[in-house]
Amino acid sequence: MPHSVEFPELVNDLYLRAARGEKVERTPVWCMRQAGRYLPEFRAMRAEHNFFKVCRSPELATEVTVQPIDRYEGLLDAAIIFSDILVIPQAMGMDIEMVPGKGPVFGHPLRTPSDIEAFLVDTKPGFSIDVELKYVYDAITMARHRLAGRVPLFGFIGAPWTLLAYMIEGSGSKTFSQAKRWLWKYPKQTHQLLERITNLSIRFLIGQVNAGAQMLQVFDSWAGELGPQDFSTFALPYLKKIAEELKAHCPDVPLTVFAKGAHYALEELAVLPFDVISLDWTIDPVEARKRVQKAREGVEYNAAGRRRPVVLQGNLDPTILFADPEIIRLRTKEMIEKFGSTGHIANLGHGMMPDHDPEHLRVFLESVKDESTKLCCSKNNK
Numbered sequence: 001m002p003h004s005v006e007f008p009e010l011v012n013d014l015y016l017r018a019a020r021g022e023k024v025e026r027t028p029v030w031c032m033r034q035a036g037r038y039l040p041e042f043r044a045m046r047a048e049h050n051f052f053k054v055c056r057s058p059e060l061a062t063e064v065t066v067q068p069i070d071r072y073e074g075l076l077d078a079a080i081i082f083s084d085i086l087v088i089p090q091a092m093g094m095d096i097e098m099v100p101g102k103g104p105v106f107g108h109p110l111r112t113p114s115d116i117e118a119f120l121v122d123t124k125p126g127f128s129i130d131v132e133l134k135y136v137y138d139a140i141t142m143a144r145h146r147l148a149g150r151v152p153l154f155g156f157i158g159a160p161w162t163l164l165a166y167m168i169e170g171s172g173s174k175t176f177s178q179a180k181r182w183l184w185k186y187p188k189q190t191h192q193l194l195e196r197i198t199n200l201s202i203r204f205l206i207g208q209v210n211a212g213a214q215m216l217q218v219f220d221s222w223a224g225e226l227g228p229q230d231f232s233t234f235a236l237p238y239l240k241k242i243a244e245e246l247k248a249h250c251p252d253v254p255l256t257v258f259a260k261g262a263h264y265a266l267e268e269l270a271v272l273p274f275d276v277i278s279l280d281w282t283i284d285p286v287e288a289r290k291r292v293q294k295a296r297e298g299v300e301y302n303a304a305g306r307r308r309p310v311v312l313q314g315n316l317d318p319t320i321l322f323a324d325p326e327i328i329r330l331r332t333k334e335m336i337e338k339f340g341s342t343g344h345i346a347n348l349g350h351g352m353m354p355d356h357d358p359e360h361l362r363v364f365l366e367s368v369k370d371e372s373t374k375l376c377c378s379k380n381n382k
């Protein structure tokens with residue numbers, strides 16, 4: 001599905017240059033969940049339409065994708081398509097509702113392996129993820145046009161372990177005990193299902209690129225529920241397959257992994273062919289950079305035999321946006337200095353929260369711009 005139309009020329013390519021590890025004039029910034037309920041314009045849209053209707057309507061999804069870019073004109077360096085990681089389980093046949101105040105709720109979570117064949121349709125003849133999720137591709141194409149090259153556009157997926165956890169648990173959870181019980185009771189079926197989700201995810205990511213996505217992020221939001229050994233067994237092999245396939249199909253599209261809560265696995269993630277590693281706020285940026293650098297010593301990556309640059313994304317604690325502006329400025333300055341002027345994409349350590357003040361996000365975005373411009377200039381003048 002190649003691009004049928006030309007897209008407007010990209011004006012702000014700061015994110016793409018930083019993701020390649022190039023020297024930049026300032027640090028690019030965007031925020032996970034930058035399109036969401038903290039924005040009154042998003043809440044107004046949600047008052048009229050249910051969540052999945054917004055996802056399924058390219059016109060509505062485009063409007064929401066562009067809302068933060070319009071509001072923070074010139075301050076955000078990337079857009080992310082409005083959708084959800086749960087569109088894959090939904091396409092596989094699972095019935096999911098977004099319940100206000102509760103989050104996603106599955107009608108029939110997987111309780112035993114026999115539920116796999118009872119509820120899932122992705123192995124039925126004629127099933128195509130590209131057909132099921134064409135509405136995401138259409139939204140990406142439309143949003144890319146609507147953005148008119150102001151900033152590049154992210155596509156995304158949920159990582160296989162995180163999707164499996166939701167499919168078994170049936171909702172968010174404090175412990176994911178149902179999902180983890182499955183791992184021990186049904187290891188063989190677990191791996192088969194993870195493989196199925198992985199293959200669909202790869203196709204879906206490639207489809208998003210063909211539709212116009214300029215970079216991609218994999219959200220492993222529940223990675224921290226696994227310990228190091230189980231992450232290596234149930235998460236890492238599938239992340240590896242996704243990264244390898246994507247780099248084989250679209251080597252120039254920056255690929256980010258966000259394994260929340262799993263900084264115990266930083267070394268293992270560092271040697272996979274992801275371009276950017278996104279960090280939550282529980283790790284110090286200086287320590288993260290050292291560990292990634294060390295993990296890559298002696299490992300050659302790209303076709304030219306050159307070592308890939310260490311590009312990290314993150315990682316301000318989102319709750320700092322509840323603090324007074326001077327504290328936000330101070331903590332952002334410290335974060336920017338710790339990451340340094342190259343190989344950093346500024347972000348929060350997780351998503352925006354519904355009760356964040358949009359003006360406090362503006363303080364964060366302006367501080368990233370101011371502090372990183374100072375840092376990059378002082379480095380360049382030396």
Ligand SMILES: Cc1c2[nH]c(c1CCC(=O)O)Cc1[nH]c(c(CCC(=O)O)c1C)Cc1[nH]c(c(CCC(=O)O)c1C)Cc1[nH]c(c(C)c1CCC(=O)O)C2
Pocket residue numbers: 031032033034035036037046051080081082083084085086098100101102103104156172219221351
């Ligand atoms: C775990 C996860 C989900 N979805 C997503 C993740 C990974 C990121 C993370 O760890 O937060 C990813 C996601 N979900 C959404 C986006 C859109 C793009 C963006 O980042 O702006 C993205 C990238 C919109 C959304 N997805 C959801 C909302 C809020 C729903 C609403 O409008 O009622 C938005 C804006 C719903 C959603 N979707 C999911 C949950 C747990 C919830 C409920 C949480 C909540 O209520 O805030 C699953």
